[in-house]
Amino acid sequence: MLKAILSFLVALIPLLIRIFQRKPALKVEEVVGGPEAPTYTEAAQAQARAEAEAKFGLEDKAG
Amino acid sequence: MRHLVLIAVALLMVVGTGCRPRDIREARSIVASAAQSLNLADLQLAEDYKHAHDVCLHGSQSRLQYDKCIDDWDYAANLLSLTRLQLFQVQYAIDVWDATGNSSLFKEEACFYLEKAAELQTLLDTLKSEARISAPEFQC
Numbered sequence: 001m002l003k004a005i006l007s008f009l010v011a012l013i014p015l016l017i018r019i020f021q022r023k024p025a026l027k028v029e030e031v032v033g034g035p036e037a038p039t040y041t042e043a044a045q046a047q048a049r050a051e052a053e054a055k056f057g058l059e060d061k062a063g
Numbered sequence: 064m065r066h067l068v069l070i071a072v073a074l075l076m077v078v079g080t081g082c083r084p085r086d087i088r089e090a091r092s093i094v095a096s097a098a099q100s101l102n103l104a105d106l107q108l109a110e111d112y113k114h115a116h117d118v119c120l121h122g123s124q125s126r127l128q129y130d131k132c133i134d135d136w137d138y139a140a141n142l143l144s145l146t147r148l149q150l151f152q153v154q155y156a157i158d159v160w161d162a163t164g165n166s167s168l169f170k171e172e173a174c175f176y177l178e179k180a181a182e183l184q185t186l187l188d189t190l191k192s193e194a195r196i197s198a199p200e201f202q203c
Contacts, residue, residue, distance in 0.1 A: 025091040028154045031098035032105070035151050040109035041140040048116035048133070056126035 090157050090169065093199045094150065097176070100197040101147055107194035108143060108187065112136050115190075139186050146179040146196075174203035 029035070038046075119132035153176050156169040180196050187194045 025088070025095040026098070028094060028098045028150050031095065032102050032147060032150075035148055039140070039144055039147060040105045041112055041143055044109040044112045044116070045137065045140050048112065048120075051116070051120060052126065052129050052133075055120060056123075056129060058126075 086166070087157060087161050090160070090173075091154075094154055094157065097153075097180075097197070097199045098150055100195075101143075101150065101180075104183075104187075104194040104196045105143055105147070108139060108192055111190070111192040111194065112140060135186070135190055139183065139190060139192070142179065142183045142186060146176070146183050149176045149179050152176070170203075173199075177203055 032039075115136045116133060119129050123129035123132055149172070153169070153172045156172040160166045160169045177198060180198060184196050184198075187196075
């Protein structure tokens with residue numbers, strides 16, 4: 001009887017390891033920042049616009 | 064005693080699977096991978112954008128000329144931002160699926176994400192950007 005219980009418990013070990021090791025998937029905000037955070041490309045755009053303004057002045061209005 | 068053992072095994076199996084449909088876990092995992100792919104594409108596009116800006120800035124005689132030169136890259140930047148926002152919508156739709164058991168919003172948002180990601184990749188290829196977006200496996 002004791003042997004049967006012990007065998008059962010030993011057989012459960014891999015399942016228990018799997019249960020405790022499972023990590024939840026990363027959230028989108030953990031990878032790319034919150035929805036309000038600028039993208040790397042938006043930051044590059046902002047820098048580019050500043051340089052263009054410095055060289056040419058403000059954007060031409062649509063005529 | 065035998066019945067108790069069987070019940071214990073069944074309970075442990077339920078706990079082991081997290082009491083959730085396997086699909087939701089997979090969906091969350093796929094969205095996390097898509098976010099990582101998009102993040103890498105964003106990094107690459109930012110570099111490509113800076114290079115394009117340098118070319119346009121030095122090659123243009125007026126602001127109008129510069130704006131025309133950089134216009135496609137600006138469109139790509141805006142499209143990447145929209146695609147990223149759409150991924151948040153997909154994540155929200157998974158939360159709704161998890162809470163209600165109804166996956167229809169998830170399917171709708173996931174398919175729209177795929178559409179935007181494909182449009183963005185096509186544009187990046189046209190611009191000869193090195194950025195790559197891996198397409199997650201959603202059934203549309």
